[in-house]
Amino acid sequence: MLKQGSVLDRYFKVTERGSNLSREVRGGFATFFAMSYIVVLNPLILSGADSNGTTLGFTAVAAVTALVAGVLTILMGAWGRHPFALATGLGVNAFVAVTVATNPGLSWPDMMGLVVISGVTMLILVLTGFRTAVFKAVPDGLKTAIVVGIGLFIALIGLVNAGFVRRIPDAAGTTVPVGLGFDGKLLGWPTAVFVFGLALTIALVVRKVKGAILIGIITSTVIAVILEMTLHIGPSVQKDKPFNPQGWSLVAPQFTDWAAPDLSLIGKANPFGAFGHLGFVAATLLAFVILLSIFFDAMGTMVGLANEAGTVDKHGNIPDVDRVLQVDALGAILGGGASVSSNQIYVEAGAGIGEGARTGVASIVTGLLFLVAMFFTPLINLVPFEAVAPALVVVGFMMVSQVGRIDWQDWGIAIPAFLTFTLMPFTYSIANGLGAGFIAYVLIRTVQGRVRDIHPLMWAVAAAFLLFFSVGTIEAAMGMH
Numbered sequence: 001m002l003k004q005g006s007v008l009d010r011y012f013k014v015t016e017r018g019s020n021l022s023r024e025v026r027g028g029f030a031t032f033f034a035m036s037y038i039v040v041l042n043p044l045i046l047s048g049a050d051s052n053g054t055t056l057g058f059t060a061v062a063a064v065t066a067l068v069a070g071v072l073t074i075l076m077g078a079w080g081r082h083p084f085a086l087a088t089g090l091g092v093n094a095f096v097a098v099t100v101a102t103n104p105g106l107s108w109p110d111m112m113g114l115v116v117i118s119g120v121t122m123l124i125l126v127l128t129g130f131r132t133a134v135f136k137a138v139p140d141g142l143k144t145a146i147v148v149g150i151g152l153f154i155a156l157i158g159l160v161n162a163g164f165v166r167r168i169p170d171a172a173g174t175t176v177p178v179g180l181g182f183d184g185k186l187l188g189w190p191t192a193v194f195v196f197g198l199a200l201t202i203a204l205v206v207r208k209v210k211g212a213i214l215i216g217i218i219t220s221t222v223i224a225v226i227l228e229m230t231l232h233i234g235p236s237v238q239k240d241k242p243f244n245p246q247g248w249s250l251v252a253p254q255f256t257d258w259a260a261p262d263l264s265l266i267g268k269a270n271p272f273g274a275f276g277h278l279g280f281v282a283a284t285l286l287a288f289v290i291l292l293s294i295f296f297d298a299m300g301t302m303v304g305l306a307n308e309a310g311t312v313d314k315h316g317n318i319p320d321v322d323r324v325l326q327v328d329a330l331g332a333i334l335g336g337g338a339s340v341s342s343n344q345i346y347v348e349a350g351a352g353i354g355e356g357a358r359t360g361v362a363s364i365v366t367g368l369l370f371l372v373a374m375f376f377t378p379l380i381n382l383v384p385f386e387a388v389a390p391a392l393v394v395v396g397f398m399m400v401s402q403v404g405r406i407d408w409q410d411w412g413i414a415i416p417a418f419l420t421f422t423l424m425p426f427t428y429s430i431a432n433g434l435g436a437g438f439i440a441y442v443l444i445r446t447v448q449g450r451v452r453d454i455h456p457l458m459w460a461v462a463a464a465f466l467l468f469f470s471v472g473t474i475e476a477a478m479g480m481h
Contacts, residue, residue, distance in 0.1 A: 002361065012081055013319075017311060017358040024083075027357020028365025030214045031085050032373075033221075034351035034388050037161075038087045039066045039373060040251055040381070042340060045093050050100050050107045056265060056339055063261035063374050065340045070370030072331050072343050077363030080324040084305060085349045085366045086331050091429055092293055093341035099286060103278065110273035112336045114283065117271055118291040119332025119342065125295070126325045135299055135325075137455035140316050141413035142420060142437055143303050144405045149421030149433045150304035154347045155396025156425040162194035162389035163236070163249050188246030189227050190236075190386045193220050197390035205354075205394055213355045213391045220387035224253045249385040261374045265339040282478065285471065290332075292468045293431045294342050298328045300430040301345045308399050309353045347430075350395040351388070412448055416441040435465035 002009050002021045009015050014024065043061035069087035076084050092115070100111050125131045138146075159165040160178075164186070168179050181187055186195075201216030209215065227233060228248075236247035274283040302325075306318045313319065324345075331343030352362050403421075408414045420437030424430055442462040445454050 012359040012361050014359050014361060017309075019356060019358040019361075021361070023356035024359060024361035025365050026211050026214050027083055027352035027355040027362040029352075029369070030217065030355040030391065031083070031346075031349045031352030031357065031362065032366045032369040033214075033217050033383050034348035034391055035085060035087055035346045036370075036373060036383060037250060037385060037388070038069070038090075038346075039370075041090075042088045042093060045090075045097050046341065048097055048101050050111075051104050052107050054108060056108055057262065059259065060262040060265045061340055064263060064265050064338045066370050066374035067261070067263065068334050068338050068340055068343055070367045070374065072327060072334060072367070073363050073370060074367030075330070076324070076327045076345075077360030077365075077367060079360075080327050080363075081320050081360040082306065082311065082318075082324055083309060083349060083352055083357035083359060083362040084302065084324065084345045085352070085363055086328070086343045086345055087370075088335060088341050089294065089297060089344040091297060091431070092290060092344070095290065095293070096341050105277035106274060107270075107277075108339060109268050109270035110277060112269035112339045112341070113271035114274050114287045115290055115336030115342050116269050116333055117287050117336075118294060119329055119334075119336055121287075121291055122295060122332055123326065123329035126322065126329050129322075131295065131299070131325050132322055134457050134461060135303075135321065136317065137457040137461075138303075138438075139413060139441065141406050141410070141417055142441060143307070143316055144402055145417035145420040145437060146300045146430075146434065147304040147307045148400050148403045148406075148417075149424035150301060150347050150350075150430065151396045151399025151402075152421055152425040153396075153428075153430065153433075154350055154399070155393045156428075157347070158389035158392030158396065161249055161385035161392070163188070163191055163245075163386070164194055164389075182245035189231065189233055190224070190246070190248045190384065193224050193227065193384070194386040194389050196220065196223065197387060198393060201390040201394050211355065213351055213394065216390055216394075217351075217383070217387055220390065221253065221383050224248075224384050224387050225382065228253045251381055251384050253382050253384050253387075255382065258376065267337060268339050269337050285474065285478075289468065289471055290342065292464060293429075294328075294332050294344055296431045296434045297429075298325070298344050300424075300434050301347050302328075304347065304399060305345070305349055305353060307402065308350055308395075309358050311358065348392065350399065351391040354391065354395040354398060412441065412444045412450065412453075415444060431468075435468060438462050439465055 004015050039062050042065045043058040046056050046061050049055050072086040096111050100106050165178050197216050197220035204212035234247050235252045236244045306312050335343035406417045416437040419440050420433045423436050424433030439462045
């Protein structure tokens with residue numbers, strides 16, 4: 001199929017990027033396992049009722065989440081030709097859910113319509129070359145900081161997903177936002193599965209074993225399934241039951257009954273409904289927040305993953321970047337149009353890159369697995385967070401190792417870089433880290449008297465982020481809270 005020198009080999013640049021079919025397939029599987037949780041998590045996040053008392057429905061959201069992720073990821077592989085996978089973005093879907101819950105005049109179709117508008121706007125920015133120009137305007141030091149920040153972010157996601165690190169409830173009155181395990185202690189078999197998986201994956205990676213990350217995921221999953229079958233541990237959170245600190249983080253590994261996919265949500269979005277209910281200014285402000293989030297989240301993730309994969313050229317540019325950004329913009333349009341929120345490039349694709357994926361072939365494999373999962377949800381429910389989290393921690397290390405490329409003697413780069421890679425994990429948002437770094441870069445270079453070093457687009461981006469960070473104050477002034 002991908003014989004060296006064949007048309008497909010040249011098109012996907014498999015040999016050129018030092019890869020082969022087996023590595024791409026392994027990488028595709030690793031990425032799927034690392035991000036398949038979204039098919040279960042997205043319906044939970046979008047489970048609330050809107051102002052009309054209407055809910056989207058768990059099974060429908062799960063099926064369409066898998067469908068849209070599969071289609072877009074295959075498109076990314078075939079058109080974008082990079083090992084990037086897409087699915088519903090966690091930041092945007094949470095924002096959408098909270099906005100619907102706190103605005104009595106909004107319905108789900110109205111809110112998803114704003115996501116579609118943001119996606120269309122993004123596509124226009126891509127087609128006009130603006131988004132690519134912004135990417136090229138970012139200094140190399142900040143691009144490296146983005147890679148480091150995403151490495152820290154992806155490692156924190158792994159630690160939190162595994163229950164190794166947990167958020168301390170605000171009611172405790174503590175100033176420390178997170179802690180070790182539950183009440184400062186590591187509890188339960190699920191955590192033991194994560195620790196074992198992490199030790200195994202590290203050992204295999206250090207020994208340079210082929211398929212190390214995938215072997216770690218599969219081995220941990222097998223152990224998790226055996227433990228659940230024999231001990232009946234159950235998930236940590238269940239409806240109408242108290243929190244179980246020794247349970248699985250979200251998915252208790254088990255086989256579930258087959259059910260035909262419910263695709264009824266497709267085409268239900270109402271692009272202009274929010275303007276009628278909220279007014280032009282308020283609706284536009286919401287659309288702007290969504291646009292800015294997906295604009296920079298994707299850019300940051302793309303830079304981080306491409307650098308880790310080694311697919312950037314000597315000038316720091318990503319091949320076929322326009323194609324990648326076009327598919328990403330379609331992610332918001334299709335995700336909103338299907339009522340599952342904006343789809344975007346996932347940092348968890350780093351698991352596949354860590355496994356050796358370098359081309360779009362891996363993305364096609366991941367996308368096909370999502371389409372299969374739409375019909376066979378037992379595959380999704382079989383792999384717990386704790387089995388995948390070790391891969392994210394190890395990949396996080398690989399990405400953070402690039403921190404030495406930052407010029408720490410130049411404070412005009414060093415301080416913005418520091419803010420970028422610390423705020424990404426601390427605020428659980430790639431866009432927040434980028435915003436702080438970009439604003440700091442413009443400010444410090446101005447103070448240093450080096451205004452000429454600032455690309456004109458960086459001024460525009462910094463101004464946009466100032467507005468982004470001021471949205472809460474603006475909404476309060478407008479009486480939207």
